[in-house]
Amino acid sequence: MSENSSSIEKTVVLELTNVKKTIRKKEIIKGISLSLYEGEVFGFLGPNGAGKTTTLRMIVGLIRMTEGEIKIGGYSVKKDFVKAMESVGCIIENPEMYDYLSGWENLKVLASMEKGITKERIKEMVSLVGLEKRIDDKVYTYSLGMKQRLGIAQALMKRPKLLILDEPTNGLDPAGISEFRKLIRSLAENENLGVLVSSHILAEMEVMTDRVAIIRQGSIVKVTSVENIVREKGITYVVSDVEKAKAVIEENFKGQVHIKGSDQLVAIINEKDVPDINQKLFAEGVLIQYVSKNQKSLEDLFLELTAGDEIV
Numbered sequence: 001m002s003e004n005s006s007s008i009e010k011t012v013v014l015e016l017t018n019v020k021k022t023i024r025k026k027e028i029i030k031g032i033s034l035s036l037y038e039g040e041v042f043g044f045l046g047p048n049g050a051g052k053t054t055t056l057r058m059i060v061g062l063i064r065m066t067e068g069e070i071k072i073g074g075y076s077v078k079k080d081f082v083k084a085m086e087s088v089g090c091i092i093e094n095p096e097m098y099d100y101l102s103g104w105e106n107l108k109v110l111a112s113m114e115k116g117i118t119k120e121r122i123k124e125m126v127s128l129v130g131l132e133k134r135i136d137d138k139v140y141t142y143s144l145g146m147k148q149r150l151g152i153a154q155a156l157m158k159r160p161k162l163l164i165l166d167e168p169t170n171g172l173d174p175a176g177i178s179e180f181r182k183l184i185r186s187l188a189e190n191e192n193l194g195v196l197v198s199s200h201i202l203a204e205m206e207v208m209t210d211r212v213a214i215i216r217q218g219s220i221v222k223v224t225s226v227e228n229i230v231r232e233k234g235i236t237y238v239v240s241d242v243e244k245a246k247a248v249i250e251e252n253f254k255g256q257v258h259i260k261g262s263d264q265l266v267a268i269i270n271e272k273d274v275p276d277i278n279q280k281l282f283a284e285g286v287l288i289q290y291v292s293k294n295q296k297s298l299e300d301l302f303l304e305l306t307a308g309d310e311i312v
């Protein structure tokens with residue numbers, strides 16, 4: 001979904017304004033601003049040491065920000081900490097669990113600390129994360145993936161508006177990752193939950209998130225919708241006459257054409273127009289040698305934007 005085209009008013013659940021963090025005179029986070037909406041899965045992507053975990057920890061108040069403002073559900077993390085935390089669930093460090101209790105008992109302990117969490121709500125969470133069959137087993141018998149699921153159930157119990165997950169798929173197998181992705185998407189869509197998720201797995205970000213912020217050395221270098229990345233892909237044409245082809249396409253179709261070489265151009269056009277474009281080019285006497293879809297991926301973009309980075 002593009003940022004401005006939606007006619008439905010979306011509610012901002014998380015807002016960062018010029019957030020900075022200095023540790024021992026070193027500025028680690030250099031002024032991050034972003035808004036995250038209800039029902040949106042927002043990815044945080046960056047190389048090791050870029051500042052993802054530090055930012056997430058500031059959002060949930062595990063560490064203080066040096067400068068700037070963070071609001072969750074409209075409440076300032078600095079001024080209204082308790083209220084701000086009411087609408088956020090998170091898994092940043094290992095979720096706290098009692099290994100010698102069952103999954104169900106763990107959830108009950110947590111429920112007893114919050115107001116108004118019914119047995120039905122706990123059951124609902126268990127089924128949402130797909131742990132029905134193992135919920136009465138002791139947590140020490142759980143696999144990593146099962147613990148992750150229990151962690152998510154814990155984080156969601158108090159019906160947060162925002163869920164924050166730092167590298168949640170670390171250690172999950174491909175099937176686990178795929179199920180996790182579906183769970184996150186369904187939570188965003190069905191519970192209108194905003195999700196902020198950091199991950200190194202680019203392919204994963206591409207299928208799971210609506211928008212991605214690329215973070216590098218403590219700054220956001222780009223925020224892009226995954227849809228935009230797809231749109232940036234374009235179509236490569238190898239033709240007999242690039243100038244003429246460019247003119248024909250731009251005069252008759254929506255989009256732009258960039259000449260890339262003596263016989264090559266890239267057309268940023270609607271893919272659906274390709275057959276008509278081909279026909280038109282042919283009719284105008286331009287011979288097409290080759291047409292191919294560019295596969296510009298999030299990975300390409302990420303590497304372009306973070307090229308040459310090393311851990312400092």
Ligand SMILES: Nc1ncnc2c1ncn2[C@@H]1O[C@H](COP(=O)(O)OP(=O)(O)OP(=O)(O)O)[C@@H](O)[C@H]1O
Pocket residue numbers: 023028046047048049050051052053054055312
């Ligand atoms: N307590 C601290 N003291 C000193 N430096 C710190 C501290 N916490 C974080 N840093 C530094 O801040 C930078 C950002 O670290 P952070 O953990 O946020 O990165 P990250 O993006 O989460 O990386 P990764 O992908 O490896 O998890 C790193 O250079 C790190 O060494």
Ligand SMILES: [Mg+2]
Pocket residue numbers: 052053054166
């Ligand atoms: Mg980290």
